[in-house]
Amino acid sequence: MPARAKAAPKGTSSIYRAVWRWHFYAGLLILPFMIMMAITGAAYIYRDEIDDWVYSDLKFVTEMDVPPLPMSTQIDAVRYFVGDTPVKIIPPASPDRSTEIVIATSGGDKRAVYVDPYTGLVLGSMPDRGTVMWLIRRIHSLAEFGTIPNYIIEIASGWSILLVATGMYLWWPQANQKGGVVTLRDTPKRRRWWRDAHAVTGIFIGLFIVFMAGTGMFWSVFWGKYANEFANGTPNGYPSGVRVDVPLSTVPMIEAFGDTGWTTENMPVPLSVDGGPLATGTTAAASTLPQTQTQTQTRIGIDTAIARFTELGIAPGYAISLPKGETGVYSASVYPNDLDQQRVIHLDQYSGRTLINMGYHDYGIFGRIMELGINIHMGQEFGVLNQIFLLVICALIVFMSVSAGVMWWKRRPAGSIGIPPLPRNARSMTIVAAILAIGGIIYPTVGASMIVIWLLDWLFVARPARAMRTA
Structure with a gap:
């Protein structure tokens, strides 16, 4: 008999059924999260445009043909009306924008106060990180609902990579297959059209799903934390020189700024050493300072600090963290669309000396x-084209997820969840699980969830099904 006649249809092979089964479980687990992440992610791409529109009365002012007031005067205006301590300042990025001054209130929370830089008039305030788009960002990662739900997003991101891998196998065309590879068969009334729509959409955007899931993992609670520690434990992240050339505090950048670049978020903030306690020789760090170093208790003030940041060429839109205590520093950071302008600068609060001045090209290769x-x-790099492209990808992810649901609904037997049939050879399920376990090793939380899914399948589906066949 010819070999072609002996070959079993692809859909009946044990390996195919095992892959299909894992693909089904992956989809069942994460497709709702993929829809949520796609919708919130699409909105967050346009975060600046949306927030500028929603809060235009706070963020924009009438440009005047006079120089802006000194920042110290604007801070005094906020103190007069609010009476609390400023901790962070975002100078206007353009002449028609307001100054944002974040204050620490006596109640322990923080508020963002907006000031007209020309008149010193306080325009209003809101809770720090209280914008609509900040809420969307937190919903996107489920951080709004606590740490445990945030782990779910990490698991969903890892499973989406496995979903693409198994989906590509299921899509792979057979010899002489007509349609369903890059074209759609039948009409939307038929299940096969939805199968083709799901598969063809998935094959075109699969690599982008992997990219978005992989890069999204850097914010994850477990994997992101240890990936950051690994990157910055060597010069492959931020330069090792920033850890040894100047005395450093134990305060990380993310605590000082709240929102900073992934590479620098755990970078410790340096200490002011040209005045205050570190200039008196009372600490070990002071003994390492050059003997010619100026030791003065006079602080440079915010106006001089801003002049220094401008002189050093930092891009507009940067945020300034004000010194905390006698050893604190003036820290400025900016993370604009153009990576070449990404920058972190720390100034000694007494002398104005540059302690750290680091940009994107100072990072290691991994960073x-x-x-x-x-x-x-x-959606920052490459400007509007990047935004439009990601918006299309997000829309296709939603369509692919919905088509999967429709396809499943049309296929499932009445009164059943419609789990794909067990492979005839039980070893196939184990072989496929072992291959997928590679992803579980890379992403441990995903690996743990795979073990849970495998146990549930074995206890409540596979074992009872085999018992019925042998009864």
């Missing part, structure tokens, strides 16, 4: 790759 991936993920 540069990760920052590029994150910038693309957030």
Whole structure:
């Protein structure tokens, strides 16, 4: 008999059924989250445009033909009306924008106060990170609902990579297959049209799903934390020199700024050493300072600090963290669309001396790759084209997820969840699980969830099904 006649249809092979079964479980687990992440992600791509529209009365002012007031005067205006301590300042990025001054209130929370830089008039305030788009960002990662739900997003991101891998196998065309590879068969009334729509859409955007899931993992609670520690434990992240050339505090950048680049978020903030306690020789760090170093208790003030940041060429739109205590520093950071302008600068609060001045090209190779991936993920790099492209990808992810649901609904037997049939050879399920376990090793939380899914399948589906066949 010819070999072609002996070959079993692809859909009946044990390996195919095992892959299909894992693909089904992956989809059942994460498709709702993929829809949620696609919708919130699509909105967050346009975060600046949306927030500028919603809060235009706070963020924009009438440009005047006079110089803006000194920042110290604007801070005094906020103190007069609010009476609390400023901790962070975002100078206007353009002449028609307001100054944002974040204050620490006596109640322990923080508020963002908006000031007209020409008149010193307080325009209003809101809770710090209280914008609509900040809420969308937190919903996108489920951080709004606590730490445990945030782990779910990490699991969903890892499973989406496995979903693409198994989906590509199921899509792979057979010899002489007509249609369903890059074209659609039948009409939307038939299940096969939805199968083809799901498969063809998935094959075109699969790599982008992997990219978005992979880069999104850098914000995850478990994997992101240890990936960051690994990257910055060597010069492959931020330069090792920033850890040894100047005395450092134990305060990480993310605590000082709240929102900073992934590579630098755990970078410790340096200490002011040209005045205050570190200039008196009372600490070990002071003994390492050059003898010619100026030791003065006079602080430079915010106006001089801003002049220094401008002189050093930092891009507009940067945020300034004010010194905390006698050893604190003036810290400025900016993470614009153009990675070449990404910058972190720390100034001694007494002398104004530059302690750290680091940009994107100072990162190690790992740090540069990760920052590029994150910038693309957030719709920043490549401008409007990046935003439009990601918006299309998000729309296709929603369509692909919906088509999967329709396809499943049309296929499932009445009164059943419609789990794909068990492979005839039980070893096939184990072989496929072992291959997928590679992803579980890379992403441990995904690996743990795979074990749970495998146990549930074995206890409540596979074992009872085999018992019925042998009864």
